[in-house]
Amino acid sequence: MIDKLKELIAEAEAFTAQSKDEVEQFRIKYLGSKGLLKEYFAEFKNVANEQKKEFGQTINQLKKTAEDKVNALKEALENQEEDNGLYGDLSRPGEPIALGARHPISIVKNQIIDIFSRIGFNVSEGPEIEDDWHNFTALNLPEYHPARDMQDTFFVQTNPDILLRTHTSSVQVRYMEENKPPIRTISPGRVYRNEAISARSHCFFHQVEGLYIDKDVSFADLKQTLQYFTTEMFGKSKIRLRPSYFPFTEPSAEVDVYWGLETETDYKMTKGTGWLEIMGCGMVDPNVLDNCGIDSKEYSGFAFGMGIDRIALLLHQISDIRLLSENDVRFLEQFKSAL
Numbered sequence: 267m268i269d270k271l272k273e274l275i276a277e278a279e280a281f282t283a284q285s286k287d288e289v290e291q292f293r294i295k296y297l298g299s300k301g302l303l304k305e306y307f308a309e310f311k312n313v314a315n316e317q318k319k320e321f322g323q324t325i326n327q328l329k330k331t332a333e334d335k336v337n338a339l340k341e342a343l344e345n346q347e348e349d350n351g352l353y354g355d356l357s358r359p360g361e362p363i364a365l366g367a368r369h370p371i372s373i374v375k376n377q378i379i380d381i382f383s384r385i386g387f388n389v390s391e392g393p394e395i396e397d398d399w400h401n402f403t404a405l406n407l408p409e410y411h412p413a414r415d416m417q418d419t420f421f422v423q424t425n426p427d428i429l430l431r432t433h434t435s436s437v438q439v440r441y442m443e444e445n446k447p448p449i450r451t452i453s454p455g456r457v458y459r460n461e462a463i464s465a466r467s468h469c470f471f472h473q474v475e476g477l478y479i480d481k482d483v484s485f486a487d488l489k490q491t492l493q494y495f496t497t498e499m500f501g502k503s504k505i506r507l508r509p510s511y512f513p514f515t516e517p518s519a520e521v522d523v524y525w526g527l528e529t530e531t532d533y534k535m536t537k538g539t540g541w542l543e544i545m546g547c548g549m550v551d552p553n554v555l556d557n558c559g560i561d562s563k564e565y566s567g568f569a570f571g572m573g574i575d576r577i578a579l580l581l582h583q584i585s586d587i588r589l590l591s592e593n594d595v596r597f598l599e600q601f602k603s604a605l
């Protein structure tokens with residue numbers, strides 16, 4: 267009988283369970299009110315005296331083994347449940363984390379900021395909802411000035427003094443009001459114009475405008491700065507400045523960069539001329555400096571402004587400006603490899 271008990275001890279020790287049910291059945295089999303232990307304890311009185319001691323020890327050992335086993339298995343199963351709840355199967359291989367992509371507008375904007383920051387320009391920002399003074403009047407565009415029509419404006423209905431900025435020149439006005447020359451700043455941001463939406467134009471787009479004010483700043487400084495920019499940005503150093511008109515600069519110019527006519531795309535992009543218009547620029551009108559509290563007799567400066575969206579379309583061969591604001595992931599995912 268002692269041998270039988272030893273067998274049962276070995277069996278109990280080897281027992282494993284996958285569920286609480288199996289543990290419970292094991293408990294009932296060994297420790298239950300009609301279980302094995304009960305049976306063997308009942309046998310105790312029939313055991314020969316000289317074997318009583320060993321029998322007693324063995325049966326106690328079986329009891330302890332069974333109890334320990336039940337407790338250990340219960341605990342293990344509970345822990346496992348917790349783990350599953352919190353972390354799932356910890357030994358599973360990890361899931362790949364998909365890499366995001368920057369928006370093409372951000373990519374181009376960051377490139378422009380990077381290029382100008384290397385020659386000492388900082389970045390300034392301002393509100394998209396502007397007042398008339400900062401968007402127009404301070405920039406030498408008084409009320410009823412015909413040049414206000416150059417940029418179709420969204421006004422805030424209840425207050426004609428409040429509008430969605432039509433260019434980030436408004437940020438330059440704010441910057442001049444708050445800072446003394448020398449000033450070297452670029453102002454990236456979103457702007458709004460009441461234009462029909464098509465593949466080529468949208469009612470909102472993005473600009474980077476630049477402003478440089480110091481003593482004795484000349485048109486030559488402007489040209490040199492722009493040439494540095496086009497070389498760094500496009501790898502093209504040949505530019506031309508066509509006379510133009512902006513109310514806030516005098517003289518004013520449009521900047522064309524020579525793109526070349528090597529490929530069919532070059533032909534398409536430049537309409538067969540090889541030249542590509544990329545921005546407007548000029549020497550800051552003395553009226554603007556005075557409006558912003560900078561003495562125009564002491565200081566002069568230049569300003570320029572370009573559209574980020576158009577440059578993004580160009581550089582990434584995107585055929586429709588509307589793609590930039592539709593948030594279609596199939597489009598956005600294509601920029602994973604860009605900066």
Ligand code: PHE
Nearest residue numbers: 433435512546547569570571
């Ligand atoms: N503000 C002009 C525009 O939005 C661009 C510009 C900026 C032109 C500075 C000249 C100088 O069209």
